[in-house]
Amino acid sequence: MPLDQLPIHFAQKTDLADIHQLEKTIFGEPCYPAFFFKQAFDCWPKGLLVAKQDSSLLGYLLWVESNAQTGDAWILSLAVATQARGKGIARGLINHAIATARGESNGVIKRLLLTVAPNNLVALSLYQSMEFIILTNENDYFSPGEARLILALKL
Ligand SMILES: CC(C)(COP(=O)(O)OP(=O)(O)OC[C@H]1O[C@@H](n2cnc3c(N)ncnc32)[C@H](O)[C@@H]1OP(=O)(O)O)[C@@H](O)C(=O)NCCC(=O)NCCS
Structure with a gap:
């Protein structure tokens, strides 16, 4: 199956070790520890x-609802394996997060926020292509x- 058509799934417990391994491989130290993924x-x-x-x-990708009063949710982490990049996987993960946030929250979640290093031009380009705007x-x-x-992206 072409990678841009890969189904996106909610993680299973059996995925957690691989998620942590990918996190370590891509971000190095410091990165989220294995126990964090179990808690997430x-x-x-x-x-x-x-x-x-x-x-x-x-x-x-990990996203979480953070504040029901302001309607904010955050993408806390996003990573794609080096050999799978440029094929729409990150875009698919973000679209799935957006759809879940819209569907599950019955309109409570109004904004999806994230942080990105200013020199991470690939990620910045991805987010801006999806209409996230720079707040600060x-x-x-x-x-x-x-x-x-x-x-931030308005939902
Ligand atoms: C950022 C990252 C998640 C993108 O994943 P990806 O699956 O390769 O991204 P996609 O294929 O979905 O690309 C979507 C868009 O991102 C941008 N993009 C992707 N690769 C790019 C590159 N090499 N140069 C410039 N823009 C790029 C483009 O806007 C692209 O849209 P297009 O394909 O229509 O041109 C991936 O490079 C990664 O894991 N990087 C290291 C970890 C990281 O930086 N995470 C984000 C932290 S905020």
């Missing part, structure tokens, strides 16, 4: 999404010198 799986079963071909994990740039977002752009 338990807390947000519809937030942890995977794209798989046969049994190989090609990408994952925080220089020391995570720690001194760890700048992040904050982007």
